[in-house]
Amino acid sequence: xxxxxxxxxxxxxxxxxxxxxxxxxxxxxxxxxxxxxxxxxxxxxxxxxxxxxxxxxxxxxxxxxxxxxxxxxxxxxxxxxxxxxxxxxxxxxxxxxxxxxxxxxxxxxxxxxxxxxxxxxxxxxxxxxxxxxxxxxxxxxxxxxxxxxxxxxxxxxxxxxxxxxxxxxxxxxxxxxxxxxxxxxxxxxxxxxxxxxxxxxxxxxxxxxxxxxxxxxxxxxxxxxxxxxxxxxx
Amino acid sequence: xxxxxxxxxxxxxxxxxxxxxxxxxxxxxxxxxxxxxxxxxxxxxxxxxxxxxxxxxxxxxxxxxxxxxxxxxxxxxxxxxxxxxxxxxxxxxxxxxxxxxxxxxxxxxxxxxxxxxxxxxxxxxxxxxxxxxxxxxxxxxxxxxxxxxxxxxxxxxxxxxxxxxxxxxxxxxxxxxxxxxxxxxxxxxxxxxxxxxxxxxxxxxxxxxxxxxxxxxxxxxxxxxxxxxxxxxxxxxxxxxxxxxxxxxxxxxxxxxxxxxxxxxxxxxxxxxxxxxxxxxxxxxxxxxxxxxxxxxxxxxxxxxxxxxxxxxxxxxxxxxxxxxxxxxxxxxxxxxxxxxxxxxxxxxxxxxxxxxxxxxxxxxxxxxxxxxxxxxxxxxxxxxxxxxxxxxxxxxxxxxxxxxxxxxxxxxxxxxxxxxxxxxxxxxxxxxxxxxxxxxxxxxxxxxxxxxxxxxxxxxxxxxxxxxxxxxxxxxxxxxxxxxxxxxxxxxxxxxxxxxxxxxxxxxxxxxxxxxxxxxxxxxxxxxxxxxxxxxxxxxxxxxxxxxxxxxxxxxxxxxxxxxxxxxxxxxxxxxxxxxxxxxxxxxxxxxxxxxxxxxxxxxxxxxxxxxxxxxxxxxxxxxxxxxxxxxxxxxxxxxxxxxxxxxxxxxxxxx
Numbered sequence: 070x071x072x073x074x075x076x077x078x079x080x081x082x083x084x085x086x087x088x089x090x091x092x093x094x095x096x097x098x099x100x101x102x103x104x105x106x107x108x109x110x111x112x113x114x115x116x117x118x119x120x121x122x123x124x125x126x127x128x129x130x131x132x133x134x135x136x137x138x139x140x141x142x143x144x145x146x147x148x149x150x151x152x153x154x155x156x157x158x159x160x161x162x163x164x165x166x167x168x169x170x171x172x173x174x175x176x177x178x179x180x181x182x183x184x185x186x187x188x189x190x191x192x193x194x195x196x197x198x199x200x201x202x203x204x205x206x207x208x209x210x211x212x213x214x215x216x217x218x219x220x221x222x223x224x225x226x227x228x229x230x231x232x233x234x235x236x237x238x239x240x241x242x243x244x245x246x247x248x249x250x251x252x253x254x255x256x257x258x259x260x261x262x263x264x265x266x267x268x269x270x271x272x273x274x275x276x277x278x279x280x281x282x283x284x285x286x287x288x289x290x291x292x293x294x295x296x297x298x299x300x301x302x303x
Numbered sequence: 304x305x306x307x308x309x310x311x312x313x314x315x316x317x318x319x320x321x322x323x324x325x326x327x328x329x330x331x332x333x334x335x336x337x338x339x340x341x342x343x344x345x346x347x348x349x350x351x352x353x354x355x356x357x358x359x360x361x362x363x364x365x366x367x368x369x370x371x372x373x374x375x376x377x378x379x380x381x382x383x384x385x386x387x388x389x390x391x392x393x394x395x396x397x398x399x400x401x402x403x404x405x406x407x408x409x410x411x412x413x414x415x416x417x418x419x420x421x422x423x424x425x426x427x428x429x430x431x432x433x434x435x436x437x438x439x440x441x442x443x444x445x446x447x448x449x450x451x452x453x454x455x456x457x458x459x460x461x462x463x464x465x466x467x468x469x470x471x472x473x474x475x476x477x478x479x480x481x482x483x484x485x486x487x488x489x490x491x492x493x494x495x496x497x498x499x500x501x502x503x504x505x506x507x508x509x510x511x512x513x514x515x516x517x518x519x520x521x522x523x524x525x526x527x528x529x530x531x532x533x534x535x536x537x538x539x540x541x542x543x544x545x546x547x548x549x550x551x552x553x554x555x556x557x558x559x560x561x562x563x564x565x566x567x568x569x570x571x572x573x574x575x576x577x578x579x580x581x582x583x584x585x586x587x588x589x590x591x592x593x594x595x596x597x598x599x600x601x602x603x604x605x606x607x608x609x610x611x612x613x614x615x616x617x618x619x620x621x622x623x624x625x626x627x628x629x630x631x632x633x634x635x636x637x638x639x640x641x642x643x644x645x646x647x648x649x650x651x652x653x654x655x656x657x658x659x660x661x662x663x664x665x666x667x668x669x670x671x672x673x674x675x676x677x678x679x680x681x682x683x684x685x686x687x688x689x690x691x692x693x694x695x696x697x698x699x700x701x702x703x704x705x706x707x708x709x710x711x712x713x714x715x716x717x718x719x720x721x722x723x724x725x726x727x728x729x730x731x732x733x734x735x736x737x738x739x740x741x742x743x744x745x746x747x748x749x750x751x752x753x754x755x756x757x758x759x760x761x762x763x764x765x766x767x768x769x770x771x772x773x774x775x776x777x778x779x780x781x782x783x784x785x786x787x788x789x790x791x792x793x794x795x796x797x798x799x800x801x802x803x804x805x806x807x808x809x810x811x812x813x814x815x816x817x818x819x820x821x822x823x824x825x826x827x828x829x830x831x832x833x834x835x836x837x838x839x840x841x842x843x844x845x846x847x848x849x850x851x852x853x854x855x856x857x858x859x860x861x862x863x864x865x866x867x868x869x870x871x872x873x874x875x876x877x878x879x880x881x882x883x884x885x886x887x888x889x890x891x892x893x894x895x896x897x898x899x900x901x902x903x904x905x906x907x908x909x910x911x912x913x914x915x916x917x918x919x920x921x922x923x924x925x926x927x928x929x930x931x932x933x934x935x936x937x938x939x940x941x942x943x944x945x946x947x948x949x950x951x952x953x954x955x956x957x958x959x960x
Contacts, residue, residue, distance in 0.1 A: 112644055113798045115839045129838050134644040153801070153839040156832065160804040184828055185808050194797065213639070213797070216622065218807040220797030 073141040088132035088143055089117055097145050100154060100174055102161070103195035104133045105242055108204055111196050115157045116174070120144040129153055151178070159183050161193045166258035168193065170244035176261050187258045191246055194220055198239030208232045211239060317599040321482040321606050324474060331470035338376040340417060341395040343458050347382030347551045348583050349544075354405075355390035361406035365413040375417055378467070381552020381587075383458045385445055387704040388428060393440050393458055400440040401426040431702060431724065448722050450684070451708045452692045453668050454545075457552035462587045465594035468555040474600055476674035477559050480566055481608050484674075489567035490516060493670065495678030497690030502535055502626075502663030503738065503767045504843065505689070505756040508670075511660060514650040515568045518658035530570040531654045533661040534561055534614075536577040536584070537631060539623040540739025541790060543770030545694040545706050546664035550577065550584035553668065554591035558614060560667035562601065563674055565612040568660050573614040576631050578621050588616060623740075623794035626768075627842050628653075628661045630796065641796045642842035663768065665694060685711035689755035693766070699736070699773035702727045709754070716750040719773055730775040734858070738767025740787045740794075741847035743854025744780065763854040765847065779876035780859040781866055785813040787851035795844060802845030805836035809852055817877040821867040830856060871942020878922050881941045885926070887912045887948055889936035892955040896926035896937060906951050914948045 112134035210233035388402030494509030653659025702724035743764035833849035907913035
């Protein structure tokens, strides 16, 4: 067992637990993207950043890859961590505005502006598909190529891979291509439709069937949306 | 280069005891003294690039012609530091230093200096400012102010000859440790010396070794060794090459350092991770390893002590990120060079999951020096927190380009002005870039800063591996920041969003600014993003990637503002913000500019004033470079409207000059 401090509270978890798992266990929500149950932690998206260390000497680490150590001090929702996460979201939405997963995260964590030119890619390089293919399907038909800003995911030599069984596992876990958001508005790459919804659909997730694609609110014609908002206002 | 030196490198017999080594060392030293005259030619990569090989061939011919072959020794060494004057040579025993040699000079050197003992004035180093000449190497200001503890051996040894190294007491430090010191005592000595990692971060070396020594591990089938040590020779900073010069010039010092380290830590296999872009370094290290094995200084049961250790070379494919220790280890394991989360630190779980100690080339090369002179004595050099000496590669707009080794705590001003000779071309120093892409720029007003780990990081730079790029007034700081971001967006491994996208977006914003398309919102965005990239990235590359932006913003904010608000580049570097203009009062109608303009943007006839068509001009600057200096009619403008020129066909006003 490892004893550590989570947001000022002494807690303990089993050996080998990551900070993210510990937070989940104790009911503290941390946004994640590249993390996927059953796949090895990757730590690439930097969405699950938390602050660790002694006050004054803290640093940000990705909670999914950071293992709990005895006496560790973790703060999950500090200004610094939230700020960094929000910039990460901003960067990723600029890459791939069509991802509903990202748009939902943005609405939820209050990201209301994206200051970078959209790239309109289909991928945020979270590596879920690569790990799915390798770890779960024991195939390894896809992988990362190149580095830096040229990094992308593809099959060897961009040709159809011999070991690919077209199982579709990669598409199943993809946060970018699995469900397209209806959202992005003309002037911004952000949807944020859920933020204008009353009652805010994120609070009553189940009733509004928001996990359905497309989102109920987003589906509504713009005129209707305006009417609803007005009525409420009156 | 081995063509001339290989015959001397017969390996002596296998050494079986420590006593044998010291006896051999004495014998070889005595032999060395018999050669009365020695010509030392520097022929590292820098020397070879400037034609040292041709000179060496000419020198051998000249010696033969004067029947001196065999009587005068020729030692071809690695870089001896003063790269600006390559190819250069030192004549022992007098220590005469000749520079900028051409093959034709060989004959004269042999005839005049070697036979008649006359010093050839024109080949001596001349101070560009005062015109003063120095004959002896030690007197030249470039060398006089240095303390060459580690790099000083380069002129003394032929890198392909283990006998040269042993003759100078080489492997003596290792023998001393093996015979008279327990591993813990060696670590103690290194701790006492206060040596800190020369790769950049400055972690205390002794502490690192101790952690690794204490880590428990067993050999498995996947990993034959219990513990590993690694020499990080993946030097990738633009403008830094001190590791290369050590690998090329004195490979045995690194091997000895690693062997001492392995003995202290209890490792039995070492790797030298060197980039393939350093072919000479790879070659020389390979030769050195072979020789050390043949002489029994590497391998099983070294000198009968029961301690076994060997070193292998791992070649990198030139990824900057592989200089990061966890990425480097992944690369040795055959995986893509991508860093991983620490902890666990390599000292506990490193290469192949075993405790691993990784140090930089320079750190390893310093170890034998420490063991030989004693930790306490070494700690006398330097400042309170940074001990010993550090090699910097002094490059950029400085007069005396080269490798300089100075005690820690020397001020930047002394390094740049006294050793480096100031900026070439009479301009003033604007800033010094330290630490490569991870470092920062130190402005002119802070040049009195002592060079040590703490002072540099407080000033927003870092020691890095020791690249020191001097910039003058003609350097645009926004452009410099953009250059480094361009480097980093390419070299980021691309795993973390913060680093991959962050460096890309930082570059985009900087690109916008240098094109004059920057807005007021760009500066706060730049600052915010840079801070987050620094904060949110996992490895050292990402955490320091924003430093070039942050340090230029800190010291040269006015330049950013000039680009954004006035659309002006103060250094007149950014292409989109400058215009070329021919001053009608000065133009002499010589037609040179129009003849050289590749896009026919300059109109006019000989003896009339030439006019640049701004719409056609691609701002290549060729007109400025060809316009005779005595007229200086072409001028560069930035941030001001281009004045109206005269009508085409206006006759020139004859200048009297």
